[in-house]
Amino acid sequence: MSSADLVVDVHDLRMRYGDTDVLRGVTLRIARGEVLTLLGPNGAGKTTTLEILEGFRKRSAGDVHVLGRDPERADEDWRARIGIVLQSWRDHGKWRVGELLDHLGRYYSPFSSPERPRPYDTGELLELVGLSKVANRTAQRLSGGQRRRLDVALSLVGRPELLFLDEPTVGFDPEARQEFHDVVHRLADLDNTSILLTTHDLDEAEKLSDRTVVLLGGRIVADGSAAQLTTQVAGRAEVRYRCGDQQLVHSTDDVTAYLRDLLRQEPEVEILEVRRASLEDVYLEMVREFDADQTPDLTVVPS
Numbered sequence: 600m601s602s603a604d605l606v607v608d609v610h611d612l613r614m615r616y617g618d619t620d621v622l623r624g625v626t627l628r629i630a631r632g633e634v635l636t637l638l639g640p641n642g643a644g645k646t647t648t649l650e651i652l653e654g655f656r657k658r659s660a661g662d663v664h665v666l667g668r669d670p671e672r673a674d675e676d677w678r679a680r681i682g683i684v685l686q687s688w689r690d691h692g693k694w695r696v697g698e699l700l701d702h703l704g705r706y707y708s709p710f711s712s713p714e715r716p717r718p719y720d721t722g723e724l725l726e727l728v729g730l731s732k733v734a735n736r737t738a739q740r741l742s743g744g745q746r747r748r749l750d751v752a753l754s755l756v757g758r759p760e761l762l763f764l765d766e767p768t769v770g771f772d773p774e775a776r777q778e779f780h781d782v783v784h785r786l787a788d789l790d791n792t793s794i795l796l797t798t799h800d801l802d803e804a805e806k807l808s809d810r811t812v813v814l815l816g817g818r819i820v821a822d823g824s825a826a827q828l829t830t831q832v833a834g835r836a837e838v839r840y841r842c843g844d845q846q847l848v849h850s851t852d853d854v855t856a857y858l859r860d861l862l863r864q865e866p867e868v869e870i871l872e873v874r875r876a877s878l879e880d881v882y883l884e885m886v887r888e889f890d891a892d893q894t895p896d897l898t899v900v901p902s
């Protein structure tokens with residue numbers, strides 16, 4: 600990957616609060632258009648990492664480049680290219696949703712370019728986040744889920760190249776969550792937006808991201824697509840099927856070969872199901888091993 604394709608390039612990032620080392624050498628790269636989920640238990644240092652990359656927190660050591668710049672020394676021009684979900688608009692609850700987006704969007708006009716027109720057209724943005732019907736409602740009269748969508752809309756108003764989302768779907772109902780997932784997919788596909796998100800929802804990580812990294816003990820202990828992590832860390836899959844009146848279960852690490860033989864030898868097979876370990880199974884196993892003070896199975900998949 601050339602450095603021009605990298606939106607985030609972090610090497611040996613360290614963060615110490617008092618005498619506690621929270622990040623102990625994080626190395627992480629994110630490519631343009633990539634959606635990456637950062638997983639880790641409470642207190643692992645996810646928010647700290649995001650805040651360092653956003654330029655809101657000074658790191659203790661390490662090299663950090665975001666959109667080619669060191670966030671600690673970046674200017675307004677750089678800031679206009681990243682999207683952060685803030686809740687500061689909540690001081691402006693009397694504004695109507697559409698007007699608030701129009702108003703804050705004006706800040707981004709000087710940073711517009713032919714490839715990336717800024718700001719986002721308000722109508723399009725309202726449509727994208729599913730707030731068109733409440734465009735004329737004041738922000739303070741929105742429901743909790745709608746407020747969260749407005750948070751996201753405001754982070755997108757400058758059509759960011761890189762978007763940071765810290766636990767974006769907390770408090771969403773299943774439908775809002777699904778709609779939000781569609782927004783993330785559209786941003787990555789249509790606008791080539793790179794997205795770094797944190798979540799505690801493993802299903803969400805699996806559905807949304809191209810890559811998942813797991814932060815444990817201040818380091819990244821696994822890095823790969825959900826499929827890579829589940830196959831390489833968990834390995835075997837379970838095949839269940841019914842044959843006559845028998846229900847059978849077989850564990851294998853070569854599902855394709857096993858199924859080929861099975862179907863040749865047992866034409867009566869029905870209700871066939873293949874189950875691989877989910878990302879959640881793999882992640883919980885890593886955390887359990889870590890908590891038990893064992894070295895987790897450090898499978899690092901080269902990106």
Ligand SMILES: Nc1ncnc2c1ncn2[C@@H]1O[C@H](COP(=O)(O)OP(=O)(O)OP(=O)(O)O)[C@@H](O)[C@H]1O
Nearest residue numbers: 616617621639640641642643644645646647648797
């Ligand atoms: N300003 C600070 N001063 C001292 N310690 C801090 C500070 N900010 C965070 N910490 C500590 O650093 C650790 C990592 O915190 P951080 O918020 O980055 O974790 P997290 O992975 O985002 O957790 P969560 O999943 O609970 O949001 C925690 O132990 C936290 O108490």
